[in-house]
Structure formats: C-alpha cells, structure tokens
Amino acid sequence: MRKIAIFILALVISLPLAEGKKAPVAVKKLPPTARGAVQAKEVSLVRVNVTGQPYDYFRPWQKKAPFSKRALGAVLPHGRVLVTADLVANENYVELERAESGDKTAATVVVVDYESNLALLEPSEKNFLNGLQPLDLALDTVVGDKLSAWQLEPTGALVVTEGIVTTIGMSRYPADIADFLTYRLSIPMQYRDNSYTVPLVKNNKLAALLLRFDPRTQVMDAIPAAIIAHFLKDAASPHYQGFPSLGISFFPTRDPELREYAGEDNKGAGVYITAVEPGQPAAKAGLQAGDIVVAVDGHEIDKNGNYVDDLYGKLGFGNLINGKAYVGDSLPLHILRQGKPLTINVKLEHRNEENYVVPPYNIDEPPSYYVLGGLIFQELTRQYLKEWGANWQKDAPQDFVYLDKFQSELFPEGHRHVVILSQVLPANGTIGYDDFSYLVVKKVNGKEIESLADLAEAVKTPINGFHVITTEDDPKQLELSAAEVEQEAQALQKNYGLPALQRLQ
Amino acid sequence: MQNFRLLFCVLAFFIVVAAQAQPNGEIQNSLVRITSTESEPDYRAPWNSGMIGRAVGAGFIIDGQRIMTNAHVVSNSRYLTVEHEGDPNKYPATVQFVAHDCDLALLQVQNPNFWKSMKPLQFGGIPALESTVSAYGYPIGGERMSVTTGIVSRIDFNLYTHSAIDSHLAVQISAQINPGNSGGPVLQNGQVVGVAFQGYSGDVAQGVAYMIPTPVIRRFLKDIEDGHYDRYVDLGITYFKLQNPAQRHYLGLKDDDRGVLVGTVIQAGPCAKALQQGDVLLAIDGHPIASDAFVEYEGERVQMPEVVERKFKGDSVKLDIWRNKQPITASVTLGTVWPYLMQGHSYDIRPRYVLYGGLLFQPMSLDLLEAYRISDLRIRHYFDFFVSDQLYLKHPEVIILTNILPDPTNTYLTPFRDSIVDEINGKKIGTLQDLARAFEQPADRFVVKMIGDGPPLVLDPKKVEEARERIKTRYNVPVEQNLDEQPPSRPAVASRGSI
Known part of the structure; x- marks a missing residue:
C-alpha cells in the first residue's frame, strides 16, 4: 500500500x-x-x-x-x-x-x-x-x-x-x-x-x-x-558492494486495533512487518511477518516508521539501513514478537538485480534470448516491460506486470526467473502459432523451466523427435519437430537477420 | 469460449431501426413505441434505489399478443408504456421474459383496447448477403415511424454489447440506424428477418449496424416455452486451431485437416468431467470439426460454437474426442457456465453489499469495476483471470473492500481500500454470505486477512456496534446489507469452502 x-x-x-x-x-x-x-x-x-x-x-x-x-x-x-x-x-x-x-x-x-x-x-x-x-x-x-x-x-x-x-x-x-x-x-x-x-x-x-x-x-x-x-x-574499496537492504515490507502501527492485535506494549512505537523476503538478510536473521520493529541500531522507530535523525529530524528508518549502514554491517533490530521483546542482529547484504525473480533493471548487459524454430524465448525482466514505454504498467501485458509486481508473493521460494515465449517469428515450423505471444513457459520437454539456461538444457532432449512446450496459460501446449527446427535454423537466421539464435548469460 | 474473452464493448451503442412502409405491408399496425422509466443501480451507494432515467425504444407485435423488443430497452425498468400510431393512448406494459445474453425481451399489455387494430408480424429466415432489408423504428426519439433501407453486409458471430460477454450470430446491415429506439423489426418481403440492436458511434464506423437474426430470436422463443428463460448454454472450454503439422504429428492426428485442441476446461462448466487439456475435439454431434474450428451445419460452414448455440439447458451434445492417440466419445449435458456472468453486465438486480463498521464490502463484477473505475492491478488480475485461472473455485465471489465511510472506528483503515478479503478470523471468505456470516459470529475481535502480503485489518466488534447507528445516520444508509439477490441462474455453489 x-x-x-x-x-x-x-x-x-x-x-x-x-x-x-x-x-x-x-x-x-x-x-x-x-x-x-x-x-x-x-x-x-x-x-x-x-x-x-x-x-x-x-x-x-x-x-x-x-x-x-x-x-x-x-x-x-x-x-x-x-x-x-x-x-x-x-x-x-x-x-x-x-x-x-x-x-x-x-x-x-x-x-x-x-x-x-x-x-x-x-x-x-x-x-x-x-x-x-x-x-x-x-x-x-x-x-x-x-x-x-x-x-x-x-x-x-x-x-x-x-x-x-x-x-x-x-x-x-x-x-x-x-x-x-x-x-x-x-x-x-x-x-x-x-x-x-x-x-x-x-x-x-x-x-x-x-x-x-x-x-x-x-x-x-x-x-x-x-x-x-x-x-x-x-x-x-576494491569490490564495489552497493547499498544494503533488509528485505522486509512494513506497515505503520497507527491503528490501535492493529497494535493491540500484534501485542505491542502500548508505547505506541514501531512498525508492523507485513512480509519478509525469503533468502534476504532479515529472513536469514529470523525476522518474521507480524513482528513489530521498535528500534534499529539504538534509534527508536515511531509508529509511522520514522526515527529521529541527528541532522534531519524525523526520517524514514530506511535511511538507517541503506543510508547509514554498509554491506557486511551487523545491525541490531529491537522487535516485539507477540508482545515479547527480542533483539535480532541482521547482517546486511546488497541484493543484486539478478537475485530477483523478475530483475528490476538490466543495464549495460545484453538481454538473453533463445530462438527455437521461430519461437522467441526470453526471461521476464522489468527492462523488458519498460519497452512498452512510460505507461508500461498499463500498456504491457497485464499478467506480466502482475508477475513483476507480486513476484515475492507469487514465488516465495525465489531462486528462479520467469521464462516467456515473447513472440513467434513466422516460419514453416511455426505455422498456426503466429498469434501466440507473451506466454509464460512452464515446461519444455517435460522439464520445469526456471531460467533460460533450463530451457537451453531441456531442448537438448526432445521427446520422440518433438520439442514440447507447455505454457502456463492457453494454448497450454505447442510442439515443434526437432528435426525441422534443426534443418531450418540457418534459413530462419538468415531470413530474419539474427546474428545468433541464442544468447545466454 | 474464446470469443467470450472479448470484453471490449466500448464501440457499440444501441439503436433502433426504422421502417420502410409499403413493400412490407402496413407496418404501423405492428410497430410500437416503448417508453421505459428505469432506475440504474448505483454501485457506489448500493443502498440507494439508483438514478431514474427514461429511454425510448421500438418493438413489434408477434403471435400470442406479445411485443418483442431488445432487452436493453426494458432493462432495469420500473415502469413501461407502449403506444402506436393511430391510437392516442399510452398503455402500461410489463416484461414477460427478458434474455440479457441475447438482448431480447417480450412484453405484455393487459388492456384489450391496445390489441384492437394490431397485427402480428411473422418471422423469416436469414436474409441473403447483399439483399435489401428495411428497418423500422423511432430514431432519436421521434414520435412518427421512420424507415430506412440497406443491404445485408455480413453474417458472422459478434459480441452482444448489452451483456458484454456473449457472442452470437449477428447480421450486419447498411441501413442507417440511430440511437434512441432499439428493438424495431427489420423486414424483407413482409417478414421479420431481424431485430435492430446495436451499431457503432459515428466516429468509429459509419453505415455499420447490426440486427439479431431469426435463429437467435427463434431460440429465445423456444427457450421460454416452458415459462422460464434459461440462458444460452456453453461448453465451457477454450480451444485452438490445429494447423501446425508438427503439432498434429505429435498428437498422432492424420493429415485430414480435422480437430481442435482443448486448452482450458472450465471446472464449473459442463465438460469438466468429459474433457481435459490436450484433448482434440474431432466432431460435435456428428459434425466433423475442421482444424480451423469450423463445422458443416445445416448446409453452411459455421464456427463450432454455433452447434451449441442452438441447444438448450439440459440438452446433451455428443463429442468425438482424440485422447492419447485413441478415439473416445463423450456426451455432455449442457448448462450455463456461471463464472463468466461476473465478467458481464447484469441488469434488474440490486447491487449486493455488506456495510460493517463503515467498511463497504461488495462482490467483484464488471459493473462494480466500472462504477469505481478500479485500476488496482490485483483486482484487475482477479477479474481477467477469474474464469481462465479458475479463481472462482476458491472465490466464487471476490469480495472487495470498495469504500470506507469515514468514522472514528475506521479512521486508520483507508490503506485497505481496494483489497480483496481472504479470511476473517481464520475462516476463508468465498462469498458475500460468508463475509456476512463471519461478522455475525461472537468474537473479541475480527482479524480480516486480505489477499497478498499486507497487514491484517483488525476490528473491535464492540466499537463497530457503537458506531452502527452513527454511520447509518451520517451517511443515509437505510439498510446495512443486501445479500438476497443472487445473480440469476447461478446454481448453489457446490465448491464453497465453508463447512
């Protein structure tokens, strides 16, 4: 919110x-x-x-x-x-x-x-x-x-x-x-x-x-x-680390009903943790949804999530994490868990962009892709969604925007990407598939696909001479002849001016 | 079916057509002018009776002292009158049957004087392409009959914008028709070949108007023979053309240009048990299905759903299926696929809601989303994927906290607006009934969990109770909930998660 x-x-x-x-x-x-x-x-x-x-x-x-x-x-x-x-x-x-x-x-x-x-x-x-x-x-x-x-x-x-x-x-x-x-x-x-x-x-x-x-x-x-x-x-420093993050979402505790429910001790301070990103520093340190963070590194947090900064006065406590602290610092968080005070030390890390299910930015690096017999596979990234322009959140395919926005909720286990069939280059092997685009790929040749590398691996073992692509939504399945894919590869590359049929990271 | 996903109804407005007099006989004795006083439900203040408006449309007399018109002419009507040329009186009328999914309705007039000089019209068939037709009605609200002529330009499946989710056969004609009086007859050789019902506004396309052809009209008249309109039936599947040679080989099909691939099988639909994803439909009721999803039907090449279109609730259809490279057959009993209804407009019902502690909870529907102009991504997702991702299994109704009437009890709750209720005190909420019941349980507090990673919404029932009268008075709310009116023809939901 x-x-x-x-x-x-x-x-x-x-x-x-x-x-x-x-x-x-x-x-x-x-x-x-x-x-x-x-x-x-x-x-x-x-x-x-x-x-x-x-x-x-x-x-x-x-x-x-x-x-x-x-x-x-x-x-x-x-x-x-x-x-x-x-x-x-x-x-x-x-x-x-x-x-x-x-x-x-x-x-x-x-x-x-x-x-x-x-x-x-x-x-x-x-x-x-x-x-x-x-x-x-x-x-x-x-x-x-x-x-x-x-x-x-x-x-x-x-x-x-x-x-x-x-x-x-x-x-x-x-x-x-x-x-x-x-x-x-x-x-x-x-x-x-x-x-x-x-x-x-x-x-x-x-x-x-x-x-x-x-x-x-x-x-x-x-x-x-x-x-x-x-x-x-x-x-x-020799290795640039970047700005640290905790990996939590929080909500103010202005509402007395919420405070009471969460077992807050009536001092009227702290913020309610609504979600803890798996695999991120807060989760590793044991922070849980429902905890109330009352102080960070000795600074009290008020119910709006502000601390009192020596220079600026009231300021969002995020500044204690990414403004004042560095990767590798151990930051004590004082929390209330069902009313019980606890101190949790969080070792701060930087979250690299490839560490997201849908990476928030990819700059200076070429996008990966895999062209299989005219089907173009890519990994879903926000950079891709931004191709729809300034209004991408409205104009891009809405299920992709949804996947991006709610990625931590939809893929709590993390450690994966989303492979999409972004478009189809018409060719002999893709007749009848020309209208398909923006599909989330679930499996290829029976193997779960969680990255383009998975896909590149899976296409090595066609099933009875067919590449079988399973998509999350309709049409649910597409098949290509493995032999035809191989035969037509060069012609496809030439026809559409593709310098290569794949680029993997 | 896949056409039903076409929800973009912006383009069409409703119209009525006018009559070309004499080649078709004395149409004046069959044509009526209908004035409807309607009350449009107000989803933003669902306890109110709604906005009162007036609309004028056309209608015509058919056998059995009945008046046929468009559903949208009489939708949400509170009072109806009809009149015709040569009679100075206005006669009160009532709706006998209304079919919102094919935009047709039948009216009755009790006063025998009305019928004295009236003559019923007879129905013809589908007019030939390029043949001339005449449209009769009262465009732009005029009081004298108007006639326009044009030719039949196209015969195809089309979206019926009244419900915004139904596609049926529609005939495009080039006759000039204008907004203000839909429901008028379109005639050829003295017989009704259609009912004028929708067109485009002038800035989209000109000379493009649509009429409801007689197969759709006859189906409606047959459906109501038992005294009840049961709606169209549907297979409740998505299907795809099978034009790719490799895909055909993979599925073990012959190169005979036959079959369509089943994508999603709607669990709430009639095919839930008979079909599964990856099946190939080879024939329907014995009609071979071509790989582009057309069938030969009554001597014409029509789209596959047309076979189902002509059937009724409870009818069965025989399917020839290719599964795992083996032919099998199945017979399915057809019915309405209710989850689709939420994605279309509804009429003649009062909005359902629960107001609790100033929090307004309403079930998601197209009308609701339009009224609030909700653009919230999660809600849009639940709307768009309600059927295709089978979200209705867990949430037969998606309950949205749509509005908060400010009061001290809810002053901190504004961030929860536009969220979807998941559970209350640990109990899953699948319908508005569930929600109302949950709030009736004795509890020290209500912990309302919303879908997503948000905080819980916590309510103190005692404080809510104290605030009740205060909120009702301050915001002029006469009744705090309306649970009664189930959307028409929704079956009791079997898969509701509450025990």
Missing part, C-alpha cells in the same frame, strides 16, 4: 528529459564579480558527452539506434568525475569536455550504481582535469538551506540558479528498488542540453546531484551528499 503510493509519485516526476525549453524562468546570472570569484579557481565542472545505445528487448539480438546525451560532471578528488548513473546507462562512448577550452578526452566508467543513480568517471588522459579545483562534499544540508544549481552556458560561463531545500525525506529512486534519502527543492531552474546531471552546490561544496526535475512545478529532487559519500566510500 505504502509502496504503491510512493511508486506512483516517483513515476509522475521521473526525469522529464524532453521538456526542453518550456516555461521561461528567471535564471540569475552571477554578477561579474561573483562569477569571477568562482572562476578564479575555474569552475569544478566538466561537460560529459555520452553516446548510449540501449538493447532492444523486443528484438533482443540487436541494439537500438544510438543517441547522445550531454550533461555536466562534478569534478571530485583523485581525478574522478561524478555523474548520475542514468547518464551513462548503456553507454558506448563517454567523453569529457573542458567547459572553457572545449578540449576533449575519452573517459571510462569506473563504478556505476543504478540503484543510487550514481556513477564515477575517469578521463583517459591523466592530466585532463588539471587546474580544476575538486569539489568537497557538503554533508550538513538541512531544510531551509539554499543550494545553487550549477549549469554552463554554451560559452562555458557558469549559470547559477538558487533553490531552497523544502523537504528532506525518503523517496523512490528511478531503479525502483528502495527509498533513499532525497532532498526536495523549489528551484526556478532552466533545462539546458547539459542538464542530465546538474550539481547542487553549497559554499563551493557539492551538496547534491539532480535526480529529477519538473519544470512546470519547479520542484527538483536531488541525491544528497550523504548518499554520494556512501557511494564514494564503497567505490574506494
């Missing part, structure tokens, strides 16, 4: 890239003196030009047409440049450009984290960033602070727009994995071609990075320095 509300909010305000030059807004250009003050050290920004080429999940053997994005990167110590992960998603080529001179150099992505939407770049020329003062982080931003959005004019001149932090809270990031700490600002910023990543600066220190912006309401969400610091600390 809670999840849904927040999710919808996130959708509404996701990056309006194409909004372009709507609604002229007053942009305060710094007076020459002020600008000079900053430029004396040279603005710690570089332009970042990215050519990205996403995979085409409808034709999983190919990539879509390349397109370019321009953005700004914040120069950090150790010769690195910070940008949002969105910018470098599915990149083919990344280039840094000095704003004032126009000098360019190629760059590599050192670390990218799509969940926190952050990425670190490194120029191929070591001295490329010389003369640029690296930005330190401003970790002390609170509600009411003024932050400056830094953008560049085509000439390389700095444009500064000031905004005010109106709210600091937890919100959904674009990868839709979890809520992270977010600043919300009211800011009359103008969208420019370099606005993919916009640094927000406080006293010449990096306070945040643009997450999303709605030019109509002039409301911006930004990734706080605290999340950036977490990312950088992690990135400094």
